[in-house]
Amino acid sequence: MKTKFLIVFAVSFLSFTSMYSQANCKKELSLFNDSAKAGIFEDALTRYKTLIEECPKESIIIYKRANKMFDDMVEDLSEEIENIEKSIEKATDEAKKKKLESEKIVLENKKKELAKMEIDNLKLRLENFPDESPKGKIFNDIGKVMYENRIGSVDDMFKYFDDAWNQDPDNFKDPKGLYIYFLLYDKLEDAGKKSINDLFVKYDEIIAQVERMENDQALVAKPLVKKQENQEKLTSKEARKLKNSGIYLRNYALIKKGINNVLGQKADCDNLIPMYDKDFEEKKTDKEWLRVAASKMSGKDCTSDPLFFKLVEALHELEPSARTAFYLGRLAAENNDTNKALEYYKNAAELEEDPLDKAKDYFTIAEVYKKRGAFSSARKYYQLALDNKPSMGIAYLRIAAMIAGSANDCGDTTFNKRAIYWKAANYARRAASVDASLKKNATETADSYQQRAPSKSDIFQEGMQGKTVSFSCWVGGSVKVPNL
Numbered sequence: 001m002k003t004k005f006l007i008v009f010a011v012s013f014l015s016f017t018s019m020y021s022q023a024n025c026k027k028e029l030s031l032f033n034d035s036a037k038a039g040i041f042e043d044a045l046t047r048y049k050t051l052i053e054e055c056p057k058e059s060i061i062i063y064k065r066a067n068k069m070f071d072d073m074v075e076d077l078s079e080e081i082e083n084i085e086k087s088i089e090k091a092t093d094e095a096k097k098k099k100l101e102s103e104k105i106v107l108e109n110k111k112k113e114l115a116k117m118e119i120d121n122l123k124l125r126l127e128n129f130p131d132e133s134p135k136g137k138i139f140n141d142i143g144k145v146m147y148e149n150r151i152g153s154v155d156d157m158f159k160y161f162d163d164a165w166n167q168d169p170d171n172f173k174d175p176k177g178l179y180i181y182f183l184l185y186d187k188l189e190d191a192g193k194k195s196i197n198d199l200f201v202k203y204d205e206i207i208a209q210v211e212r213m214e215n216d217q218a219l220v221a222k223p224l225v226k227k228q229e230n231q232e233k234l235t236s237k238e239a240r241k242l243k244n245s246g247i248y249l250r251n252y253a254l255i256k257k258g259i260n261n262v263l264g265q266k267a268d269c270d271n272l273i274p275m276y277d278k279d280f281e282e283k284k285t286d287k288e289w290l291r292v293a294a295s296k297m298s299g300k301d302c303t304s305d306p307l308f309f310k311l312v313e314a315l316h317e318l319e320p321s322a323r324t325a326f327y328l329g330r331l332a333a334e335n336n337d338t339n340k341a342l343e344y345y346k347n348a349a350e351l352e353e354d355p356l357d358k359a360k361d362y363f364t365i366a367e368v369y370k371k372r373g374a375f376s377s378a379r380k381y382y383q384l385a386l387d388n389k390p391s392m393g394i395a396y397l398r399i400a401a402m403i404a405g406s407a408n409d410c411g412d413t414t415f416n417k418r419a420i421y422w423k424a425a426n427y428a429r430r431a432a433s434v435d436a437s438l439k440k441n442a443t444e445t446a447d448s449y450q451q452r453a454p455s456k457s458d459i460f461q462e463g464m465q466g467k468t469v470s471f472s473c474w475v476g477g478s479v480k481v482p483n484l
Contacts, residue, residue, distance in 0.1 A: 021054070021055075024054075024055075025051070025054065025055035025058045026058070028047055028050055028051055028054075028055065029051060029055070029058055029059055029061065029062060031043075031047055032044055032047035032048055032051060032062070032065070033061065033065055035047060036048075036065050036066070036068070036069040037065075039072065041069060041072070041073055044069055045069075048062070048066050048069070052121075052124060056124065056128050057128050057129075060125065060128075060129045060132050060133075063121055063122070063124060063125035063128075063129070064125075066118075066121045067118065067121060067122065067125075067141075070114055070115070070117060070118035070121065071118070073114050074111055074114050074115060074118070074149075077107055077110060077111040077114070078111065080107055081104055081107050081108060081111070084100050084103055084104045084107070085104065087100055088100045088101060088104070111149065112149055112150075112151065115145050115146075115148075115149035115151060116151065118145050119142050119145050119146065119151070122138050122141055122142050122145075123142070125138065126138050134168055134171035135163070135164060135167050135168040135171070136164045136165075136167070136168030136169060136170060136171030136172035136173070137164075137168075137171045137172070137174070138164075139160045139161065139163045139164035139167070139168070139172075140160070140161060140164045140172055140174050140177040141174075141177075142160045143157055143158075143160035143161040143164070143177065143180065143181075144174070144176065144177055144180060146160065147180050147184075154184055154187050154188065154191075155188075155193075157180075157184055158181075158184040158185070158188060161177065161180065161181035161184065162181070164177070164181075165181065169209070172209075173209075173213055175210070175213075175251045175252055175254070175255040176255070178206050178209065178210060178255060178259075179255045179258050179259060179262075181206065182202065182203065182206050182259050182262055183262055185198075185199060185202050186199060186262050186263070196266065196275065197289060197292050197293075199263075199266070200267070200292050200295075200296055201288075201292055203259065203263055203267075204292075204295065206259060207256060207259065208356055210252050210255055210256055210259075211356055211389065211391065212356070213248070213252055214249060214252045214391035214434075214435075215355075215389060215390050215391050217245045217248045217249050217252070217391070217434075218245075218249070218390035218391035218433075218434035218435075219390050220241060220242075220245045221242055221245040221246070221249075221433045221434055222390060222430075222433075222434070224238050224241065224242045224245075225242070225429065225430055225433045225434075229426045229429070230480065231480060231482065231483070242433075245433075246433070246436070249391070249434065249435065249436040250436040250439075251436075252436065253435070253436035253437040254436075256437070257437070267296060267299075267300055268300065269297075269300055269301070269302040269305070272293075272296055272297055272300060272302055273297075273302060273305050273307055276293045276297070276307060276311070277307050280307065280310060280311070284310075284314045285314075285318065287315065287318050287319050290311055290314055290315040290318070291315060291323065293311050294308070294311045294312055294315055294323070294324075294327055295323070297311065298326075298327055298330055303327075303330045303331065303334055304334055308327075308330075308331070309331060311327075312324060312327040312328060312331060315327070316328065321351065322347075322348045322349075322350075322351035322352035322353075322357065322361070323348070323352075323357070325344050325345075325347045325348035325351060326344065326345060326348035326360075326361060326364070328344045329341045329342075329343075329344030329345040329348060329364070332344055333368075338368055338372075341368065342365060342368055345361055345364050345365045345368070346365060348361045349361035349362055349365065349384075355388040355389060356388070356389055358388045359384075359385040359386075359388035359389035359392055360385075360389075362381045362382070362384040362385035362388065363381070363382065363385040363392065363394075363395060365381040366378045366379075366380075366381035366382040366384075366385060366395070366398065367398075369381060370398060370402065375402045375406065375474050376474040378398070378402060379399055379402065379474075382395040382396075382398055382399050383395075383399075390434060391434045391435055392434075392435070393430075393431035393432070393434050393435025393437075393438040393442060394431070394435070394438065395431075396427045396428065396430040396431035396434070396442075397427070397428060397431045397438065397441075397442055397445065399427045400424045400425070400426075400427035400428040400431070400445065400446075400449070401424075403420060403423055403424040403427065403475050404420070404421060404424035404449055404452075406420065406473060406474065406475060407420045407421065407452075409473050410471045410472070410473040410475050411469075411471070415454055415458060415462050415464065415469075416469050416471075418452060418453055418454050418458075419453065419454060419469040419479055419481070420471060420475065420479075421449040421450065421452040421453035422449075422450070422453045422479045422481075422482075423471075423475065423477070423479045424449040425446045425447075425449035425450045425453065426446075426479075428442050428443075428445040428446035428449060429442070429443070429446045431445075432446065454481075456484055459481055459482065459484060460484060464481045465481055465482070465483050465484045466480070466481060466482075466483045467480075467481050468480050468481070469481060
């Protein structure tokens, strides 16, 4: 009986202790959250250490809030270091300069220690809340903190980005992270740890990932831009979505530019041709090597060199595909056989399964038709390109140029002929809204078309405000005249 009583007492005591501990955890979390939000970092850091020791599984908020806290603390230290550097530059007294340099070293070491704590925090989050911590994001965040604070070797940093890419690519979408990943890959190639061909493959993969993300944002912007074209007012929520989409697209454009700068001269014809020519005999039965080599030479317009023909011929013999059909089209175009080139390009588009590559095929077909003056066919293929890659702003600009160039053929009155420029301007604005790399050019182009369209006085004199002008030429469709 006594034993039974002791067991019941022990269970009750443990239960009470557990409840007491849980209550303490909740209280400590609340106090930590409040201090971190208020920027009272000394108190927040003390409470954070208690939480990860005593209550590591209490809530994911511990790790999310701590991550923000460490970011803020590191940023504050960065500002202090920057101010000290400015003071060092201005200092004339040698003793004062040495003192400032010592202070700078202390702050830099403190900053590095905080960065290491942030890395540990990310690892603890992954350990304690794996289902709420996507590896693609967490590994990327760890890699970025290491890179930005020079923690570990290039190989150490690279491993986290590579794990993010290989284990969870769907959540590895941070533009800066993708840029650093390629930058580190390039450094490993320089050190002889990666081949130049592997670097080119990784370039294609990362650019394709960025373009997929661009497409996602272009799809967000598309209906909102059309709504604006129809002179409908956006709600505050829609306006915010359109603005955010533009921010994302600008970031993606900057990252693509940065990645291309990293690749630099390594992918120029002067380097590609001798490099691939040297290895051709050894690699001419290697499908992957041939695919990358042909892709790089095509992408850099090195197609007039005889080596390109040898690469395409070897690849087509080993594995006829959409890409080899496209390359054969390039060769036909080089020989001025546009009919044969079109046949190959169309065949490539039919065979291609990847939307981004299919878009390139359709764009190439459209360019041939545009050059011929077959604007209706050209628009059809530009539109097919956009259906597969909504962020291809250049296709909108091409359509805009064809429409503007047809002003004299698309109206029975001077007003109606000039009205076509509104439609051209709309297409140019679409280019600006989906492709940040073209925004300046596209906006200027839209403005120039707008200036050629009927003025307010023209609209008033003709009594056309709010009316619709239809076009019977190849352009078709209509445009609504602005209200005064």
